[in-house]
Amino acid sequence: MSGRLRISGKGTARARRALAALLAVPLLLGSAPLPAVSDSAIMAEAFPRTLSEFGFFAGSPDRPVAALRPYDLRTPLFTDYADKRRFIYMPAGTEARVSGDGLIEWPVGTAIIKSFGYPQADGGYRTIETRLLLRRAAGWVALPYIWRADGSDADLRIAGGRQPVSFTTPSGRAMTISYAVPNRNQCKTCHETSGEVTPIGPRLRNMDMAPQHRPAIAGADWTLAVLPRWDDRAQPVASRARAYLDVNCAHCHNPRGSASNSGLFLEYERPPSMTTGLMKRPVAAGRGSGGFDYAIDPGHPERSIMLYRLRSLDPGIAMPELGRATVHEEGAALLDQWIAGMEQR
């Protein structure tokens, strides 16, 4: 976690340097425009072909402009061990508001920006893609942009795509995978509530945001940011496991999400029951059942369908369905420990 925070901090420092450099340019040339985020690119109905049209980055994915507010998540969604750099942009003079249930209402013109990348063996860093969630008058729009090899700009790829990616996992395994950039519909598969696109990650209880950026979210009580960090060993295993399931599964596995038909609902606050997987038989799992009877067989991670699917890479079996060309060993180990510690039935 501290690593992630450091990355964000570095990004901000870089942004300041970049901004300073760019501010100096007009003094020298007299006419070059200030880098500014394009509110019209965010709010107009069109789908800009390149990321540079938004003005979020000053010529490189490593140089976010100062108007972007970095944030992190206490428990993040696993995506093939990718490193994620998250920012929020809101138009000048606007602010977000926290509603009673801790959900954040973002003003029209908000952009939620998330770049995915990997540290490289040569010490460098490669940004693969930047995904945007744009709050337009008619609702949220999700757009994926893939960075060019030279890092100069990123191109809209609404149909997504695959790229070979090499990296080393935290446990030291060297991996080469076919990294999948989701298509626009797949963005929605996860970001859907009752058929509408909606942000998932930036909910107050799961957000880390530097104090200087917090006033942008009006009415936020930051002491309520209580979702446990999944890897915080000081927290009870059950809380960490439920936080992990909330962030990694519940965006689909909730009554209004893409997996509503499964009847398996994994929101953090839902009390344990058949609905959260305990002794729940599969419905439409097919070979995803792995020959086992229950999503969670208390005391028996080795025969719980949830873990079987989490540890599979087969597209007909693997859960989550997207962003999973690798197994999240550390996440699976947490759930294994949690289920093993449950009282057997």
Place this chain on the structure above:
Amino acid sequence: MKLMQGAMAALLAATVMTSAAAAKVIDVAAGEGAQQRLQEALILAEPGDTVRLGEGVFVLTDGLSLDVDGVTVRGAGAERTILDFAGQQGAGEGLLVTSDDVVLRDFAVRDTRGDGIKSKAAHRIVYLNLKVEWTGEPETSNGAYGVYPVESEHVLIDGVFVRGASDAGIYVGQSRNIIVRDSVAVQNVAGIEIENSYNADVHDNVATGNTGGILVFDLPGLPQQGGHSVRLFDNIIVNNMTANFAPAGNIVATVPAGSGVIVMANRDVEIFDNVFEGNGTANIMITAYRYGEMSEGYQPLPVRIRAMGNLHGRTGFQPALPGGAEMAAAFGGNLPPVLWDGAGGPISIADQVGAISLGLPDLTQPREAARPGPVDLSAPADWPRVPAVVLPASMEAAAAAE
């Protein structure tokens, strides 16, 4: 007021004409880059458009998805346009539809890793003249469902061929107002399955070579429970003798080979004017949900089930039930065509054929406690008939269109 209405009508006509004029055909050919080109077409299509797939094999590497209302995806024929997913690297199905008023017609989907075509909360969807197939032998490693509409209001499956699904070839789940007709299900675990659904007509289909021909199930723990009002008629349900190849853990993995129709935990189900032949366990099985844990509000019993006018050919000659051989021997070699677990009811079988009950009215009784014996289910039904399903005219028009 009249004037208003006239103006409104003119306005509406103008709107329709504009949208009709704006509707376009997006052609997508097979060949290099099919994944990107086809997915892009499915994203950029606008309501009213047709995405027209060329002849040939589309080699696909990932799942496809459609989320635009009112789009028709049309191939050159189920034998001519083939979407091949043998090299699929991601997604739980071949094609996922999440928008309303979509027509899928005249193409084939082959060898997906998970389900073939899934549509979720896709109201008024039409599946027309499609073929969904796992090309090898029936195997546990095949995908679960061939066509898989779920959580939808108004579903039409017409002229669809499905082979090789390791769960159900044609599966409709948690939906309302459904017609499955003129379709063929071969060598699936379940040929056709209507699950946790309300108001379904399943007629003029052929279910053969499956483990079970047609299933009408209701399962606990799902957002929509209480399946009811299902009519199975004019179907040919023959030789469903394939050994069960469903992955263990799934309820369907418990279906005995040689099952014609199974009704589980539904109310108001009618089975009439079907042809049954060569189903070695039974032609009609009626059962409660007997798998333990249930969810709140779940109703596990079969209620108001009737059958009439069915033709019963050879059956009951190879009952794939625990103790089936002994039971058959006790009945003179063959079980009668109708098998009931003894729970729920009323049941009326007006086919003038024999029936046996396992004598398990109490759901806590294990199967081992069965006391099979003949049961008279011939009393006429004294409850109302199930109304026919009527789909919106737009759907029937799409199905009748050239």
